[in-house]
Amino acid sequence: MKEIIWISVATLVAAGVAIAQAPTGQGKGQPRGPSKSPASRPRPQTLTPQTYPIEQIQAGELRFTAQCGFCHGRDAAGGETGPDLTRSELVAQDTRGDRIGPLLRDGRPDQGMPAFNLSDTDRDAIVAFIHDQKTKFEALGGGRRSVEVANLTTGDAQAGRRYFNGAGGCSSCHSPTGDLAGVATRYQGLTLLQRMLYPTGRPAPARPKVTVMLPSGQTVVAPLTSEDEFTIVILDSSGARQTYDKSAVKFKIDDPMSAHFDQLGKYTDNDMHNVFAYLDTLK
Ligand code: HEC
Ligand code: HEC
Numbered sequence: 001m002k003e004i005i006w007i008s009v010a011t012l013v014a015a016g017v018a019i020a021q022a023p024t025g026q027g028k029g030q031p032r033g034p035s036k037s038p039a040s041r042p043r044p045q046t047l048t049p050q051t052y053p054i055e056q057i058q059a060g061e062l063r064f065t066a067q068c069g070f071c072h073g074r075d076a077a078g079g080e081t082g083p084d085l086t087r088s089e090l091v092a093q094d095t096r097g098d099r100i101g102p103l104l105r106d107g108r109p110d111q112g113m114p115a116f117n118l119s120d121t122d123r124d125a126i127v128a129f130i131h132d133q134k135t136k137f138e139a140l141g142g143g144r145r146s147v148e149v150a151n152l153t154t155g156d157a158q159a160g161r162r163y164f165n166g167a168g169g170c171s172s173c174h175s176p177t178g179d180l181a182g183v184a185t186r187y188q189g190l191t192l193l194q195r196m197l198y199p200t201g202r203p204a205p206a207r208p209k210v211t212v213m214l215p216s217g218q219t220v221v222a223p224l225t226s227e228d229e230f231t232i233v234i235l236d237s238s239g240a241r242q243t244y245d246k247s248a249v250k251f252k253i254d255d256p257m258s259a260h261f262d263q264l265g266k267y268t269d270n271d272m273h274n275v276f277a278y279l280d281t282l283k
Helices: 009-015 054-067 089-093 100-106 120-140 157-165 189-197 258-266 269-279
Strands: 209-213 219-227 231-235 241-245 250-254
Touching (some): 054 120, 089 100, 100 120, 189 258, 189 269, 219 241
């Protein structure tokens, strides 16, 4: 019998605690384990102490909860698939977003950290919240709270199926007898949860597609290689990289994963448990 260890998302994410124990029965390609973020590691000191207005911190908390909390924990101290940001070297070295900003823009898609297209206001608020959390945790001292990993599958697969076909809109892109047939055999436990929230690792999801309208009127549709404030880089049909100045062309980026992004902010804990329970029946 296959054993699935399910961690109560309500407890975990609400408390923002990290997994202290690896689940059994992990599928192949589990990209990271809890051993990478040991609670015993000392919290690196913030190089440039910084403070932020309370309103900005509160705005950041809302954004963070919606877009980052599922992975990093609602209090940024580590969650189901993302590391403890209050112990991050990158955060410790950050001054007002100079390190965090570029990371959010580019992500580390191969490592499970998505890229985010945030407004400056949202980005600054998130940065304020992360620094404020770090300061709070430093003041608390001590180590990270450990989690009791409960062995439960609390979701209701029937309700999950309804959500999948209804409110969740999953069935507009997926089918339990098509692409998701056997998904629970390919991935188990946390790996399945991670694939469900935001598929990363192997096999890597398709790259975003970009449509570029050149000044000549010609239209190019190609996979996006990278993007920054000023340029977009695509892979043309011969496999060569082409760089376009954003101010010189019209373009539209079509990211097949954007539905999963949006979904991160929409799931309730119950929906997430239920959908997971449903997917877990697709063996
Ligand atoms: C789908 C899960 C997921 C989401 C959503 C997510 N992250 Fe991450 N994040 C990760 C993972 C996994 C890593 C570790 C990547 C690595 O190992 O290099 C990471 C790394 C980071 C780091 C760097 C930590 C370090 O020390 O290198 C920062 C900062 C960060 N995330 C902030 C955010 C913020 C802010 C958001 C929301 C806007 C967010 N993340 C959303 C999964 C996620
Ligand atoms: C707009 C389209 C779209 C919607 C809506 C959508 N997804 Fe996805 N989903 C994708 C894409 C694209 C991938 C990446 C598939 C790939 O490239 O292999 C994916 C991957 C997945 C995977 C991983 C499959 C695998 O074999 O690795 C799971 C699980 C999943 N989605 C579940 C869901 C659930 C549950 C919902 C509804 C809450 C949902 N998706 C809604 C487009 C969508």
